[in-house]
Amino acid sequence: MERVPVLKIGDILLVSIQVDMSDQTAVMLQEDLAERIVATGCHGVIIDITALDIVDSFVGRMLSTIASISKVLDAETVVVGMRPAVAITLVELGLSLNSIRTALNVERGMELIAAARTDEWVMVDGDEDAETTATT
Amino acid sequence: MTAGVDLGAPQTQAIRSDDDVVRVRQLVRTVAVATKLSLVDQTKLVTAASELARNTLIHGGGGTADVAGVDDGRRRGVRIVFTDSGPGIPDLDLALTDGYTTGGGLGLGLSGARRLVDDFDIVTAVDEGTRITVTKWSR
Known part of the structure; x- marks a missing residue:
């Protein structure tokens, strides 16, 4: 059974899907990721699908589920590297993947996660921020 | 085949497991490339094949996919027939x-x-099975 490796880089878990996944492999990835998020305490997950020829409804659902699971575990998921033909096909298939954040490449994905974390800090420190604005 | 000439004998892939769904995708991709479908059309066809192969496995209890290049005199295409009982x-x-x-x-x-x-054609009978025929044509 093939397994998709999950790499830890700083505060981010990086998954680069390089194989044509069977449904079973996709389900295993979902479980592996949930465990790794908890084990590492990472706050971001980047799923790189540059190498995927297609995203069908099963893989699309897996991506949505991973995003939801990681959210509950206090991590932000960004899907990066979707090919144009895959995007066109997904929309026609009827999968809009509204719940998933996307970025064009890994670098932008990391920026998105960093920005999402900063936003949260601003929300926590909301009062302080208002004061700063008032004084300037 | 009513219209068109086969561009080679259909290749059959049995669908009995998860891994066979992957094999159907790969076979369809190979034939779609040989038929010179555009990249977007290849992607659409392989995605459709993936959905239908999974249906054949999960709902049909397994079956077969027959993949063939076809030609209707004006254009080429790829035809896939999914059969289950x-x-x-x-x-x-x-x-x-x-x-x-x-x-x-x-x-x-x-x-x-x-x-x-x-093209999408479906023939189904309760307790007998389902046969779905799909074709993607080059533009």
């Missing part, structure tokens, strides 16, 4: 509705696959 589909209109599912999925398999191909 499962329970059949009692209410076809309902099964073709977006969001309708009995398998716990998103309910986009059948309806979505139909949107992704040019």
